[in-house]
Amino acid sequence: MGVQEKLDNLIVQMINENQETLKNNWLKEVEFFKEKELIGTSLKFSEETDQQFFAMLIKHINFHDISKDGTLDDFFDQVLHTGLPLSYLTQGLQAARRVVLNLLVETENDKEKVAAVYREIDRWLDPILNRVVENSSQIWERTVSVQKTALLELSAPLIPVFKNISVMPLIGSIDTERAKLIMENLLNGVIKYRSEVVLIDITGVPVVDTMVAHHIIQAADAVRLLGSTCILVGIRPEIAQTIVSLGIDLSLFPTKSTLQKGMENALEITNQQLISNK
């Protein structure tokens, strides 16, 4: 344990004694990275961020573990808020390692001491690096899950239009999860809005393959079991041709080319009429 402390002191002493040199070298390295990687981007770097970054690394070694007390997280947020890339942080850490190693090799001749300090450098920087990776993957996961929820909320809306008539406009690709939602929203909506007719509009669905067709057929069948009618609208000519080639039987429920035609049909079924006030 005593040896351990001594080694710790060794690296702390070394870094503190040469703080100015290290800082200047480090700033040069970071500057080099910025010039090489980020040229042409509109990102504005403040010298202040660099200074803060280095001060933090020194703080980590002298006072307390910044990977645990939130200091690093705050700095991380600040960096990403200004639009700086994650690589700025990782490169900065690598640069710190490089400048300290360079100094070590230049000043220390005792091989064992070099090896010992080398290990200490790992102990110094690795927790910070781990925290950076952890933090960024957390942010990433959070973003993805928020977007996924947002997408799902948009994915299968059922809109009551007239009395007893609802429309479900579908836009974009349909996967299994969405197909499940379509079915659920359709059936819940039919009960909630007392829909006699629901129009499923597939104008915005780019590809209707057997899986999509299968899900639509199942949904329409389930609506039929509730005593309502499902009309499939928005079938484009090329989609009609591929459906026929695939040999999919959609004759179980009415289909129309456009939403307008489907709506006329739906009004007829529900004994309603649109009357214009002349």
Next chain:
Amino acid sequence: MDIQSCVEVRNEWDIVSARQLGRNMAKELGFGNVDQARITTAISELARNIYLYAGRGKICIEPIDQLGRKGLRIVALDNGPGIREIRKVMEDGYTTSGGLGAGLPGVKRLMDEFSIESTVDVGTEISATKWLR
């Protein structure tokens, strides 16, 4: 233009990217709207089969030129369980997954040329071509 492009299929979203790749290449080659839809649908079926039955595999799409005759070839490759009864899967309505059973015979009808090779426990290779008219 003899560049082959491949898309790895591992999840449902890869099916969408395979489809997009196919649509772009078909558009570039000058296929009309209907044939574009046919090609993308065929890719969708083949990619979904990979995802459903093999778990992972890839879809490769290449423009071909045979004596001035232009076309697009889709190759679906996987190292999955293979197909035990090829004749049966080519029948309409045969399914082992509760689907419509229209996938492979459908692809054959959507495309101009179709071939399938499968070895149980080794994998499946399906190749389908559409000629530009």
